[in-house]
Amino acid sequence: MNNENLNWHFVQDSDGIEDEDIIRFDLDDKTFCIYKLQDGFYATDGICTHEAVHLEDGLVMDDEIECPMHQGIFNIKSGKALSPPACDDLKTYPVKVEDNKIYIQIS
Amino acid sequence: MNSKEKIVILGGGQSAVYAAKEIRNYDNKVEITIISEENVLAYERPPLSKEYITNKKKLDDFIFFNSEFYSKNNINYLKNTKIINIDFQNKILFSQNNNQFLYDKLLVATGSLNRKIDPNIKNNYNKFLSLRNNEDSDNIKNKLKESKKVLIIGGGFIGLEIASSANELDKEVYVVEMNDQLMGRSIPKKISNLCKKIHEENGNKIYLNTTIKKINFYNNSYEIKLSNEEIIFVDLVILGIGSIANTELFKNKDIKIDNGIITNEYCETSQKDVYAAGDVSNFFHPFYNKYIRLESYQHAQNHGICAAKNILGIKEAYNSIPWMWSDQLNINIQLTGLCDDFDEILQRGENIEEGVIDFFIKDKEIKGACGIGVKGKIGRDIKLASKILEKKLKINVSNILDKNFNLSKMLKKV
Numbered sequence: 001m002n003n004e005n006l007n008w009h010f011v012q013d014s015d016g017i018e019d020e021d022i023i024r025f026d027l028d029d030k031t032f033c034i035y036k037l038q039d040g041f042y043a044t045d046g047i048c049t050h051e052a053v054h055l056e057d058g059l060v061m062d063d064e065i066e067c068p069m070h071q072g073i074f075n076i077k078s079g080k081a082l083s084p085p086a087c088d089d090l091k092t093y094p095v096k097v098e099d100n101k102i103y104i105q106i107s
Numbered sequence: 108m109n110s111k112e113k114i115v116i117l118g119g120g121q122s123a124v125y126a127a128k129e130i131r132n133y134d135n136k137v138e139i140t141i142i143s144e145e146n147v148l149a150y151e152r153p154p155l156s157k158e159y160i161t162n163k164k165k166l167d168d169f170i171f172f173n174s175e176f177y178s179k180n181n182i183n184y185l186k187n188t189k190i191i192n193i194d195f196q197n198k199i200l201f202s203q204n205n206n207q208f209l210y211d212k213l214l215v216a217t218g219s220l221n222r223k224i225d226p227n228i229k230n231n232y233n234k235f236l237s238l239r240n241n242e243d244s245d246n247i248k249n250k251l252k253e254s255k256k257v258l259i260i261g262g263g264f265i266g267l268e269i270a271s272s273a274n275e276l277d278k279e280v281y282v283v284e285m286n287d288q289l290m291g292r293s294i295p296k297k298i299s300n301l302c303k304k305i306h307e308e309n310g311n312k313i314y315l316n317t318t319i320k321k322i323n324f325y326n327n328s329y330e331i332k333l334s335n336e337e338i339i340f341v342d343l344v345i346l347g348i349g350s351i352a353n354t355e356l357f358k359n360k361d362i363k364i365d366n367g368i369i370t371n372e373y374c375e376t377s378q379k380d381v382y383a384a385g386d387v388s389n390f391f392h393p394f395y396n397k398y399i400r401l402e403s404y405q406h407a408q409n410h411g412i413c414a415a416k417n418i419l420g421i422k423e424a425y426n427s428i429p430w431m432w433s434d435q436l437n438i439n440i441q442l443t444g445l446c447d448d449f450d451e452i453l454q455r456g457e458n459i460e461e462g463v464i465d466f467f468i469k470d471k472e473i474k475g476a477c478g479i480g481v482k483g484k485i486g487r488d489i490k491l492a493s494k495i496l497e498k499k500l501k502i503n504v505s506n507i508l509d510k511n512f513n514l515s516k517m518l519k520k521v
C-alpha cells in the first residue's frame with residue numbers, strides 16, 4: 001500500500017518497545033510522541049500545551065502522560081488535559097502497526 | 108451536611124478555589140462563598156515572576172476558572188473584600204467595607220505574606236518593589252521597562268525567577284544573598300551552586316554571604332554599598348527575602364499558630380469548624396510524622412481539595428508527598444519529599460544537559476530528591492523518586508547512580 005498517499009508515515013520497527021515507552025517522531029517542523037500502552041500504540045503532539053517542553057521525557061502512567069516540567073497530565077488516548085497547569089488538550093493522531101512497523105497518520 | 112449550611116472560604120488563591128470546586132463536586136446544595144481581597148478572580152501565581160513579566164502570558168491565560176464556572180456551580184465569589192476581624196464564638200467574619208459574613212464551616216486559605224525586614228534598608232522600603240500578586244507583577248514589569256540595572260535583595264526562588272526574567276529582558280542583574288547559598292536550606296547546596304553557575308554564565312551577578320550596608324538614592328538611581336564594601340549603582344531594587352504564613356487576622360485569637368495555622372492531617376485547626384489549607388497552614392504530615400509548611404503550587408491545590416472533603420465530613424488524611432518546581436533561565440529545578448534527614452546522598456546524572464539529581468537516602472530508602480536540568484530533563488526521575496519513596500521501597504545504590512537504569516523498574520518489581 002502507498003503510505004504516503006494516506007498520510008501514513010513510517011516511524012520505526014515495533015520490536016523491543018515495552019509498555020509505557022515513548023518514541024519521539026519528527027516530521028518537517030512538527031514533533032510527535034508515540035506511546036506504547038498495554039492495548040497498543042497511540043500518538044499525540046510532542047510538545048506540552050502549557051509551555052514548550054517535549055513530552056518524550058515525561059512519565060506514562062496507565063493511559064496518561066505526565067509532563068516532566070510541571071506535572072501537567074493528559075489522557076493519551078483522547079489528548080484531554082486532566083491536571084493543571086496544563087489546561088489545553090493535546091492533539092491526537094492515529095497509529096497503526098503493520099508487519100512490525102509503526103506508522104502515524106498526520107494529515 | 109445540612110443543605111442550608113454556609114461554607115465560607117477565606118482567600119482568593121489556588122487552595123480556595125480548588126476547595127470550592129471539590130465541595131461542589133460532592134454537594135450541590137451547601138452555600139459556598141469565596142471571600143478575596145483581590146480584585147480579580149483567582150489565578151496561578153507561578154507566571155507572575157516568569158512569563159507574565161516577560162510578556163509571554165496575560166493574566167487571562169492563567170486564571171484558574173472563569174466567572175461562568177463560579178456562576179454555573181453556584182459559588183459566590185466576593186472580590187475586593189478584605190476581612191479584618193473574626194469572631195470565632197459567633198462564627199462571623201467582618202470586612203473592611205463593613206460587611207459581616209456568617210459561616211457554619213470556615214476554610215482559611217490566606218496564603219503567604221512577603222517578609223519585610225532588614226533594618227538597613229527600612230527607610231527606603233516604600234521605594235522597593237516586591238512580588239506577591241498581579242498588581243505587584245505589573246509594577247515590576249512597568250519599572251523594568253524604564254530600568255537598565257536591577258538589584259534583587261534575596262536569592263530565594265522568587266528573587267531568582269525575577270532575576271531570570273530581568274535577564275531575559277536584557278537587564279543588568281545583581282542578586283545579593285546573605286546566606287552561603289541560593290534558595291535557602293530547602294535546596295541542597297550542590298544543586299543551588301549549579302543554579303548559581305547558570306545565572307552567572309548568563310551574565311547575572313550573584314553575591315553570597317553579602318548584605319546591604321547602605322543605600323543612597325540620587326536622581327532616580329540607587330547607590331548601594333554592600334557588606335564587602337563594593338558599591339553598585341542600579342535603577343530598580345526588588346525585595347525577595349522570603350515569606351511567612353499570612354496569619355495577620357488571627358493575632359490574639361483563639362487559634363493555634365506556630366509558623367502558620369496549625370492543622371492536623373484532616374486540615375482541622377484548633378478552633379471548632381475552622382479548617383486551613385495551602386501556604387497558611389503548618390500541617391501535620393503523617394508520612395513524615397511531623398509538621399510541615401509548604402509554599403508550593405501542587406500542595407496548595409491538593410491541600411485545598413483535601414480540606415474540602417473533610418469539611419463535608421468525608422474523612423481523608425492529607426498524605427501528599429511534597430513536590431515543587433522553579434523555572435529559571437533555561438533550567439528547571441524540582442524538589443520532592445524532604446531533603447533534610449538522610450545518611451547518604453546519591454547523585455544521578457553528571458551535567459545540566461541531561462539533568463543532575465541528588466537522592467537523599469536514609470536506611471536504604473529515598474526520603475527526598477532534588478534536581479536541576481535543562482527544561483524537561485529531570486521531571487520523570489523526580490516523579491519516580493516520589494513514587495518510590497511513598498512506597499518506602501529499599502533501593503539498590505547502583506540503580507540510582509546509573510542514569511541508564513529506568514527507575515520505573517523499581518516500582519514494577521513489587
Ligand SMILES: Cc1cc2nc3c(=O)[nH]c(=O)nc-3n(C[C@H](O)[C@H](O)[C@H](O)COP(=O)(O)OP(=O)(O)OC[C@H]3O[C@@H](n4cnc5c(N)ncnc54)[C@H](O)[C@@H]3O)c2cc1C
Nearest residue numbers: 118119120121122144152153190218385386402403404407
Ligand atoms: C511570584 C510567585 C511565584 C511562584 N512560583 C511557584 C513555582 O514556580 N512553583 C511552585 O510550586 N510554587 C510557586 N509559587 C507558590 C504558589 O503559588 C503558592 O504556594 C500558592 O499560590 C499558594 O496558594 P494559597 O491558596 O495557599 O495562597 P495564595 O495563592 O497566596 O492565596 C491567598 C489569597 O488570600 C487572600 N487573602 C489573604 N488575606 C485575606 C483577607 N484578610 N481577606 C481577604 N482575602 C485575603 C489573598 O489576597 C490571596 O488571594 C509561587 C508564588 C509566587 C507568589
Ligand code: FES
Nearest residue numbers: 048050051067072
Ligand atoms: S510545560 Fe507541561 S505542564 Fe508546564
